[in-house]
Amino acid sequence: MAADYVEWLRREGRIVIVGASLAGLRAAETLRAEGFAGELTLIGDEPYEPYDRPPLSKSVLLGKASPHHTELPHRWETDAKWRLGVAAAGLDLTARRVRLADGDEVEFDRLLIATGVRARPWPKEEEARLEGVFLLRTREDAAALYRRLKAGPRRVFVIGAGFAGSEVASACRESGIPVTVAERAGAPLVGALGGVVGAVAADLQTENGVDLRTHVTVTALEGDSVGRVRAVHLSDETVVEADVVVVSLGSVRNTEWLTGSGLGAGPRGIACDAGCRAFDFRGIVTDDVFVAGDVARSPHALFGYQFLSLEHWGNAVAQAETAAHNMICHGAERRPHLWMPAFWSSMFGVNIKSVGVPPMGEQLMITQGSLAERRFVGVYGCKGRIVAAVTFDNARWLEFYQRQIERGAPFPVEYPTLDRRPEGRRPVDADFPDPSLPTHGPMVTLSGYSPADQQLVFHPARH
Amino acid sequence: MRLVVDLNKCQGYAQCAFLAPDVFAMHGEESLIYNPRAEEEQRERVARAVAACPVQAITADGPDGSGGPATGSAREASDGR
16 A cells, blocks of 8 residues: 555655765755655756755855865754765656666665756867866865966956846956956846846946946957967957956756656756655656756746746755655655745855746846846746745845745735835836746746647657 | 755855855855865754755765764755755
């Protein structure tokens, strides 16, 4: 009986977590905290205990923390077997085995996939190998970049003005390093927050001395005779000399290892139900495979049951906790993952925070403060409802707007708000780019539900 | 000791920056930057910052350094907020 199986699993089952970062760690802790007494194994491709990534682009680049010491505190004894420094390379759903890159195999009764994302590399491999070209995702990336920044480069060139790229530019300017930022869209952060708020981010950059180039793409990275990067060529035919290039083009989901496994996994992540159970390629939910964190794609009741991929720190924590809970309890006790999307960033001394799903918004109202002062609350609306809010140096109001989103409050915002300015009386177009055009990376990907979506077609690998 | 701040929760009250200024600092008016690896001699101050945070956003290792339910915020883990 199913009930007996869960009791057995809790007592002596084997749970394997693939991915030993924030989501993997928090899931392991939750399993133990909720009474899982069986065998727990965590598999991670990096040879380090779970560490926190947000500081890598902020306090680490400012020299306020060591790139080697952002390890996460443990909230509960995990009593786990750690297989670190070896990536998972394959999954056999029938035999319930994870194959490791070193050829080893690990058997499980239930599996949690939390393999996250990696930085999207510069597509031209030869150029990407030039000395001085950096990505920023891992602690090794951060250590290498920080070392170069400390040595005082002549100019840093950042490709892509999403949050990570903008944070790098901010750290450079704070350290007095000349920096150029190139962005395909019309302003920084447009994929995540739209053009109206993006324009504020653009002003922030230029006023802080960033050489911001928008509506351009990088066509080539030029190296010198000994293989060091020396210049960046742009689509407007200008050339910028730079000895450090930071490629900040968003991320790629780590799902390749699942190719051929039969799971509904692909470039958009791993589809799962609201209870974090993975779908197979037929769209049928699996019983023993769960997903959490950046790599998951799950339906959200507040946002029309669209499948959301949320590359957010808080999502990794909340989804890991829900997945772990659901892995070791009976159906009726399971919980849906209904976390309110939320993220933060800080750049040029301004604190940027958001709740909800801004890219879903068609219109924007500045309900408090003003764009010109860079202290405001912006509320995004879609089809007559509030779907998101963003604050610049106004974080304490966010919780109020979160409640508004949760109860499906009407948009435009009719009620009076503190510090409402004339500019905030009427909604304006939020000015998101055409979603069919590539951007460097909105941190939320709206996907699913399209009849044209062929992602779930399964092409078995030829052996 | 290892520590982490849930910056979704953080509202910039800056209590931690007063109580443990070598670990936490305000950056601009509202952003917090912090060192996730505090020196051992900071333990007392960090503990005070953890306790004083009005939104309970700070989690730090327990005294044995090996984890365990270390802070006030550790056990509200499961409601997902």
